[in-house]
Amino acid sequence: MENIVIEGGTPLKGRVQISGAKNSAVALIPATILAESETVIDNVPNIRDVHILIELLKEIGGQVRLQGGELTVDTSRIKAVPLTNGRVKQLRASYYLMGAMLGRFKRASIGLPGGCNLGPRPIDQHIKGFEALGARVRTEKGAIHLEAERLRGARIYLDVVSVGATINIMLAAVKAEGQTIIENAAKEPEIVDVATLLSSMGAKIKGAGTDVIRIEGVKRLYGCRHSIIPDRIETGTFMIAAAASRGQVMVDQVIPKHVEALSSKLREMGVKVIEADEHIIVDATQSTLKAVDIKTLVHPGFPTDLQQPMTTLLTQAEGTSIVTDTIYSSRFKQVDELRRMGANIKVEGRSAIINGPTPLTGAKVTATDLRAGAALVIAGIIASGLTEISGVEHIERGYEQLEAKFKGLGAHIWRQSREGQVPLYRVK
Ligand SMILES: CC(=O)N[C@H]1[C@@H](OP(=O)(O)OP(=O)(O)OC[C@H]2O[C@@H](n3ccc(=O)[nH]c3=O)[C@H](O)[C@@H]2O)O[C@H](CO)[C@@H](O)[C@@H]1O
Numbered sequence: 169m170e171n172i173v174i175e176g177g178t179p180l181k182g183r184v185q186i187s188g189a190k191n192s193a194v195a196l197i198p199a200t201i202l203a204e205s206e207t208v209i210d211n212v213p214n215i216r217d218v219h220i221l222i223e224l225l226k227e228i229g230g231q232v233r234l235q236g237g238e239l240t241v242d243t244s245r246i247k248a249v250p251l252t253n254g255r256v257k258q259l260r261a262s263y264y265l266m267g268a269m270l271g272r273f274k275r276a277s278i279g280l281p282g283g284c285n286l287g288p289r290p291i292d293q294h295i296k297g298f299e300a301l302g303a304r305v306r307t308e309k310g311a312i313h314l315e316a317e318r319l320r321g322a323r324i325y326l327d328v329v330s331v332g333a334t335i336n337i338m339l340a341a342v343k344a345e346g347q348t349i350i351e352n353a354a355k356e357p358e359i360v361d362v363a364t365l366l367s368s369m370g371a372k373i374k375g376a377g378t379d380v381i382r383i384e385g386v387k388r389l390y391g392c393r394h395s396i397i398p399d400r401i402e403t404g405t406f407m408i409a410a411a412a413s414r415g416q417v418m419v420d421q422v423i424p425k426h427v428e429a430l431s432s433k434l435r436e437m438g439v440k441v442i443e444a445d446e447h448i449i450v451d452a453t454q455s456t457l458k459a460v461d462i463k464t465l466v467h468p469g470f471p472t473d474l475q476q477p478m479t480t481l482l483t484q485a486e487g488t489s490i491v492t493d494t495i496y497s498s499r500f501k502q503v504d505e506l507r508r509m510g511a512n513i514k515v516e517g518r519s520a521i522i523n524g525p526t527p528l529t530g531a532k533v534t535a536t537d538l539r540a541g542a543a544l545v546i547a548g549i550i551a552s553g554l555t556e557i558s559g560v561e562h563i564e565r566g567y568e569q570l571e572a573k574f575k576g577l578g579a580h581i582w583r584q585s586r587e588g589q590v591p592l593y594r595v596k
């Protein structure tokens with residue numbers, strides 16, 4: 169077991185290249201099940217969630233190769249093998265295997281998903297969608313079993329705007345007979361990315377990226393080539409880190425429009441944010457950071473996945489900031505850890521109230537989930553002294569080479585075995 173150790177206090181400087189989007193990759197990989205020949209996906213991030221999904225595809229007979237960001241999947245000989253083992257529980261996105269296997273085989277048995285512990289993460293809207301398409305659904309021994317004689321297109325209104333349900337229903341509906349209309353659909357860029365892949369496979373989808381998606385079912389889908397969009401949450405993580413450290417960073421190979429909500433908030437705080445076609449420069453070298461309020465919302469609102477890193481930045485802003493998470497009300501596990509480092513934050517209901525600025529000091533802290541991990545890495549970068557972060561496995565689920573990328577920007581960050589010589593002072 170390893171920890172991340174950071175000696176803080178250096179402003180970040182330089183250029184960082186962003187990887188392919190985790191939250192696209194984890195849907196695109198299951199989507200390859202729908203094709204009856206070879207699919208090649210480029211710009212695949214080298215992260216734990218991707219590795220687990222590859223193992224799951226292999227378990228059902230897929231031939232899979234990941235080489236330098238290029239994933240080749242041959243699903244011509246896969247079978248509807250039940251996936252009810254421990255692996256599916258290691259990530260949330262294993263639930264996309266339900267929609268994809270239902271679409272391809274008209275049946276699926278998939279263990280209940282895992283993922284970050286952000287409070288309740290229901291999947292009732294996914295189930296409602298599958299049932300509307302004609303599937304019988306039962307939950308038994310920790311797994312969901314889906315079965316349909318035929319899948320028939322349907323009009324499905326989502327009671328809550330859900331990225332997961334929108335994608336999962338799309339995966340099953342592309343192979344249903346007739347037309348499916350998903351109303352009150354989520355509009356996240358990852359949904360558009362999945363629709364692009366499915367369309368390249370031969371699916372007929374209109375309206376992805378709006379709140380009404382229309383799908384005309386087809387009989388067969390074929391392999392294709394697809395490149396994953398840049399990770400907007402990784403983009404945002406580096407933008408926030410640049411601002412928090414009062415640095416100047418070019419965040420490269422991104423789609424600036426995907427992080428507009430964050431760019432606006434950073435500008436409101438007094439940070440210079442310059443957008444070009446494929447990069448964003450964040451310059452906080454001359455900034456006096458001002459407090460702002462944040463409310464997480466569905467896209468194009470402020471993303472819940474950046475709420476936790478943002479709380480770290482707001483500890484450095486002058487005044488009181490209120491951060492409200494309307495998507496996951498208890499996504500504040502980073503707060504206790506930030507307090508250990510000197511932050512003045514209290515959580516009331518679904519809001520965190522942050523008073524700043526407070527200098528942070530290094531401490532031993534634990535990453536309890538993926539973005540809490542990112543929040544603590546940023547805290548370590550700006551804190552005085554040494555910060556030691558355990559729970560690195562959460563960070564590895566979703567960030568490719570996080571330490572190497574921060575090191576490239578001048579941060580003093582390294583891995584150390586837990587049994588190693590980690591006194592919280594620098595060994596001379
Ligand atoms: C809208 C939103 O910001 N979604 C984020 C959410 O997606 P994720 O797919 O986890 O969540 P959803 O978008 O599906 O859910 C949004 C909201 O709807 C609720 N819900 C969802 C499905 C369901 O069947 N029933 C139900 O009540 C959820 O509890 C949540 O409060 O986390 C992902 C990983 O952190 C992010 O990449 C997504 O951008």
Ligand SMILES: C=C(OP(=O)(O)O)C(=O)O
Pocket residue numbers: 190191259260261282283284285473538539566
């Ligand atoms: C919470 C996240 O991941 P997951 O939904 O896969 O747990 C995330 O990407 O921020």
